[in-house]
Amino acid sequence: MSSPEVDHPSPWPADTGRRATVLDSAMLTFARFGYRKTSMEEVARAARISRPGLYFLFSSKETLFRAAVGQALDRDLAAVEAVLADPGKPLRDRLVEAFDNWAGRYVGPLTSDVAIVIDDNPDLLGEVIETPRRRFEELITDAIATESDREVALAQTMISTSIGLKHQVSSREAYLERLKVAIDLLLR
Amino acid sequence: MSSPEVDHPSPWPADTGRRATVLDSAMLTFARFGYRKTSMEEVARAARISRPGLYFLFSSKETLFRAAVGQALDRDLAAVEAVLADPGKPLRDRLVEAFDNWAGRYVGPLTSDVAIVIDDNPDLLGEVIETPRRRFEELITDAIATESDREVALAQTMISTSIGLKHQVSSREAYLERLKVAIDLLLR
């Protein structure tokens, strides 16, 4: 996802910021209503462009969704990277923030929608989501290994806990609360 | 809405609690997705009955929506009535609680907004919403007139402020906070 993943391969250079802006609106709308209940009309309205204009940028609803998820993941990953690199905070706080940025942001209807689209088209969204996922695991592992000299197993356990939490919990607050407890327990 | 407003006039006495339960589920679903994006299938699933079973209780989606909003409003109005009648609290606190029950209950992103569902579908609800609305105004006016001997204009201003606030604010907390300030100013 680091390279823009051009859906409609456009030879013109000018449409750079436009796509990103549209993807932001799309992500907000998808996050609010879920994939199924979001229409292209609504995304277009949110992005304040016409529906045909939206199809000019993204050839289908699914493509748009993939791109939106991709951009969101990229952004989250960048945030995670920045947070973990900040030397001013204790490891525990950096980890909490990192997980919050990664998994906490879209707790709710979107999580299941992403899963559904993955099922529908495992190869395409699979790549989109698996690469950042592996990178996240790497970052967490590095942060823990560097700082406190613990094993890789610790990082993996933490990630598993976070995933489990996301399935149990229905709000970001609840997620964060229980995550803090878990991290304190694991980091002890 | 005090009388159950029987859609499918049922001569059998046994279906009393069932309707109310189904209406609760319906209200939750409508509040979450909005009228348009809620299907009868979803309401039925939420209420854990079959879709034909749902049509047996309510003859159309519109009727169901009206009944659900009606029940919610009845409930809120009863809470308002109880709060205002409580002699143990100063007028100011009773008013704050009353407004919170009436207008504040469904403000916010998490538990979606009944008031907005209502605003989005004014045509579907004429009578259903106007009567409780007038009754609420009456209750507030009475509370103020009885206790502090102020004019009707004061009550109306308070209600207008509350409505305006609801449109400006995005969380129940923010609504409450600003409402308190407004009531203190008005009641001075």
Add this chain to the structure above:
DNA sequence: TACAGATCAGACAATATTTGTTTAGTAAGT
């Protein structure tokens, strides 16, 4: 001015979804 790129609004056919109804069946109480 003339042109090209990037839109837009409107309309369209092909699907998909939803509504409201009907059927046939079942489990529980009498």
Add this chain to the structure above:
DNA sequence: ACTTACTAAACAAATATTGTCTGATCTGTA
């Protein structure tokens, strides 16, 4: 065995959505 209160499955009709096309419109550039 009969009634009440459902259910699941299927259906036609209405409505919504997708993806595409056409013919304008606006903007910047030559």
